[in-house]
Amino acid sequence: QVTLRESGPALVKPTQTLTLTCTFSGFALTTSGMCVSWIRQPPGKALEWLARIDWDDAKYYSTSLKTRLTISKDTSKNQVVLTMTNMDPVDTATYYCARIMGSGRGWFDPWGQGILVTVSS
């Protein structure tokens, strides 16, 4: 059974850096073709893709956010970490991680439960 779980702070202050961890089980990010992405969803709004990391350490970022995002992996811990710098109240959202099974594919399945991050002073 494949599962993913997000962890990190529920509250960050403006200008701070957010660090989120996705801990997964049921697959290995060392397996050819495996990928993990981060997606966020502001309250009551639509989904926005943020970043993706592949089994071979290839990394891809949202065009509009790429200067603020860094994605990395720790295969020994089955974790993917996303950092977002210079947080702003508009970054308040539920942040999800999700698997892509196959680097030639692009759909997300399954998703973690999500973590709500509020940006406020």
Added chain:
Amino acid sequence: EIVMTQSPATLSVSPGERATLSCRASQSVRSNLAWYQQKPGQAPRLLISGASTRATGIPARFSGSGSGTEFTLTISSLQSEDFAVYYCQQYHNWPPFTFGPGTKVDIK
């Protein structure tokens, strides 16, 4: 960047009725389109990939069709558990992967 649009924004349907949701891409995505269902307080769940292939465990009442720029998700006979928000997502030209704004299916 490929922009995805969905219509209608809200669809009111009675249980047992058919629901038809539309998704449009600003340029061709061929068949590289997925559909997700999201219920309140839950993460999205994959329903359809490749425009028409149901994900594992998805009931046959869900079907997807279309290619290029026009896509449809049909729920043949709405069950109580189907009332949710539905999103389409393209993965033809990325980054970025892009989602539509969603269609909310509620009870009429």
